[in-house]
Structures are given as C-alpha cells and as structure tokens.
Amino acid sequence: MGVKSADLILTDIDYILTMDDNLTEIQGGDIVIKDGKIVDIGKDKKNEYFGKTVVCRGKIALPGFVNTHTHAAMTLLRGYGSDNPLKVWLEEYIWPAEGKFVSYEFVKDGTEIAVYEMLRTGTTTFVDMYFFENAVADVISEIGIRGVLSTGILDFPTPGAKTPDEGIERTVEFIKEHRDNPFVYPAIGPHAPYTCSPETLKKAFKVSQEYDVLYHIHIAETEFEVSTVKEKYGKTPVEHLDSIGVLSERTLAAHMVYPSDREIDILAERGVKVAHCPESNLKLASGIAPVPEMIERGVTVGVGTDGTASNDDLDIIGEISTAAKLHKGYRKNPTVLNAREALLMATRWGAEAVRLDSVIGTLETGKFADIVLIDVSQPHLSPLYDPYTQVVYSARGSDVDTVIVGGEIKVLNKKVIPLDRDYLLDRANYWKEKIESIKK
Numbered sequence: 001m002g003v004k005s006a007d008l009i010l011t012d013i014d015y016i017l018t019m020d021d022n023l024t025e026i027q028g029g030d031i032v033i034k035d036g037k038i039v040d041i042g043k044d045k046k047n048e049y050f051g052k053t054v055v056c057r058g059k060i061a062l063p064g065f066v067n068t069h070t071h072a073a074m075t076l077l078r079g080y081g082s083d084n085p086l087k088v089w090l091e092e093y094i095w096p097a098e099g100k101f102v103s104y105e106f107v108k109d110g111t112e113i114a115v116y117e118m119l120r121t122g123t124t125t126f127v128d129m130y131f132f133e134n135a136v137a138d139v140i141s142e143i144g145i146r147g148v149l150s151t152g153i154l155d156f157p158t159p160g161a162k163t164p165d166e167g168i169e170r171t172v173e174f175i176k177e178h179r180d181n182p183f184v185y186p187a188i189g190p191h192a193p194y195t196c197s198p199e200t201l202k203k204a205f206k207v208s209q210e211y212d213v214l215y216h217i218h219i220a221e222t223e224f225e226v227s228t229v230k231e232k233y234g235k236t237p238v239e240h241l242d243s244i245g246v247l248s249e250r251t252l253a254a255h256m257v258y259p260s261d262r263e264i265d266i267l268a269e270r271g272v273k274v275a276h277c278p279e280s281n282l283k284l285a286s287g288i289a290p291v292p293e294m295i296e297r298g299v300t301v302g303v304g305t306d307g308t309a310s311n312d313d314l315d316i317i318g319e320i321s322t323a324a325k326l327h328k329g330y331r332k333n334p335t336v337l338n339a340r341e342a343l344l345m346a347t348r349w350g351a352e353a354v355r356l357d358s359v360i361g362t363l364e365t366g367k368f369a370d371i372v373l374i375d376v377s378q379p380h381l382s383p384l385y386d387p388y389t390q391v392v393y394s395a396r397g398s399d400v401d402t403v404i405v406g407g408e409i410k411v412l413n414k415k416v417i418p419l420d421r422d423y424l425l426d427r428a429n430y431w432k433e434k435i436e437s438i439k440k
C-alpha cells in the first residue's frame, strides 16, 4: 500500500484507452482519483496510493461518452407513431402529445428514464434541447451526470414560452441561475433556421457571446429545410446563417446532413461544431451527412442520438457503430471513419464540440474522473485483437459495466445506483396511458 491518499483507485484495467492527442493506450494500468479528478494514470500506480480500490480485470477503460444532441424527455414518446411519413408522425403523433402533456412533471419523468439509459450505456455528458429545462437541471443535479442544457426557442408558442423573446429571457435567467452548478452547463437553443426568424437567431447569438455559452441549433437536417430556407432567404441554411453572423466557434449544429462543398469550408472557417446523428437521419429518412468530408476539412464532429422518438435509443456505442459502418458502405470504402475516429467522436471530439475539452473527453491527469469501464470478458467480445475495433464493432451499450462521473460511481456491475428501475417503469406506463388516450 502506498503513502499518498486517494478517493478511488481503479486497478489492473486490461486496456486504458486515454483518447488523448497521441491515442495513448495503457495495457494493465491503474487510474487514481481524488476530489473528483484523475490525479494519476499509468502502470503500477496502485502501489503509490491508498484508498478505496476497485479491481478492473477483464475491462477496457474509456473517457465517459458525450452525447452531443438529444431531447432527453422524449423517452416518453419512444416508439410512438414510428414508420409514418415525417409530416404524419409530427402532426398526428408527436406535436399533439407534446402540446397536451409537456410540463415540468413530464420532462422530469422523461429525463429520469433517459438518464437511466444514458448512464447504463456509458454517457456521462449530454447536450439537451427541450422545454422545462429547469426540470432537466433538477434531475441531473440530483443524480450527478453532466448536461449542456438549452431551452428550445421557436417563433411560435411553445410549452415553455409564448414568444421567442420570452424563451430568450428564460434562458438568460437559467444561465445566471446555474453558473456555479458543477453538472449543468447552460446553453442557448434557437431551434432551427426555418423555425426562427433572423431577428430571433441574432438575439440568441448575442446571448451566447455575452455569457460565453454554446449556441445549440439544428441546421440542414432535411431537404425540406434546405428548400424552405432557400425560398425564404435566397440562400442555403449555412449561407443564410453565416450572412446574419451567427456561425462561430460557439455554434453546435445538430445533423448537418446537407452542407454543400462550399458550406463545409464556411463551417471550418467559422469553427462551427457538428453533432452527427446517423440513426435519427436514417430512421426519419433525412439522408446521410458528409461526415468524412467534414472531418477531413477540419470540422469538429461529435455524435448524438437525437431524441428517442426518432432513434429509438440513447446508446452511444450503437450510434458510433452505425456511423462507422454507414459511411463505409455509402462510399464503398472500408477505410472511411475507422474505429479510432468513431470512438473520438464519442469522447474527445464530442467534448471539443461542446467546448468542454479542457475538463472532459480524455483520461488525463487533471481532468474530471468521468470514466466508463466496458466488460470485455464475455464470449461475444472474445478474442480481443484490437480494443478500439472491439468496442465499436462488437460491444453494445449493455456491455458497459461501471460508470464514474466526477469520481463518483454511478453504475457498478451494470446496476444504475442512483435510480429506481421499477419506479421508472411505472412512470413510463403512467404517461403511455395518458398519451394513448388522445387517439381514443
């Protein structure tokens, strides 16, 4: 036993994939945690410290995953009205249910179900856009998972605000309220260029500059959006947003399925980040984003699940596995978006996309101890030639065994400690009955 004190020591980890700039990989190493942060990492570190110890034989350690785009509370609409044309799905299912039921209670319950699934599958930071984000903030502060939270701002009345100005005012209050909250990173969320006027988009951008928060927006998701924006403003979505000056290093663009070649250059020049949501884009038949091209031209790309109504899960391992295979197949090139790049999207690049890369996204001394341990001692993950490809192509979210956020163990032996599974199932059924009653 060593002489230095630690809060938690993870020992004998088969592989530590740090995901740092050199993709440093440690075989048979330890991670030492104190005051919520990683204080030491490497081989034979355990002998230098004393403290609570967890032996991690048969496991791969990775940085906690970053889900760069979701609508957490939409878990309550998971699977509702699937396989319909987009217009029917939205107008006959999603919007009526949201219009009738979205409230603090709905968002609280939906978010708890989402957080259960996210923790269970290794996500430790997620980017949210929805309504009643105060409910999301309450849930994540209590449970201890990180969230970059933005209220959806639209030009028409929403469950949270009658006007876009009210949505912006609420966001400013939210930013001030949560400035010192270790789990809540406030952001501003103008919904999209076809649902927000240039005036709304610019006002929101001013807030993102003034308070230095992320500007979280959907851009170029569908062909419908591109043609609508073209008709209205004579420009494509990225060109339009650039012309009104709202593209910057604080801008996180969800989807970005349809940037033109020239627009990819604009994104790179302005430092815009992209949240790639391949499964949502496939299920809603939106299209395939030019992710390899964006990465090649220097655009930072993270991965997002989107809401579960359009995915229908929050499993980041599944999402990067889909991404890696999708772009290979589409380009008929098996070297495109390799497993290392796919894992970077879920970790370091995701952290960069939300501008939290100084504190999360890699396993390095000084960063928050947000750590995922994947149980690879299972037949379907054996034999193990390469830990990166094994995680991306063979593992599933359910193979996540242990999740640590800020040095606190949230999942152990595949059990989510801070949440009661049976209670969540009851709440899901409670809302299902209410939502189904609309159709009756």
Ligand SMILES: [Zn+2]
Pocket (backbone or CB within 6 Å): 069, 070, 071, 218, 254, 306, 307
């Ligand atoms: Zn979305």
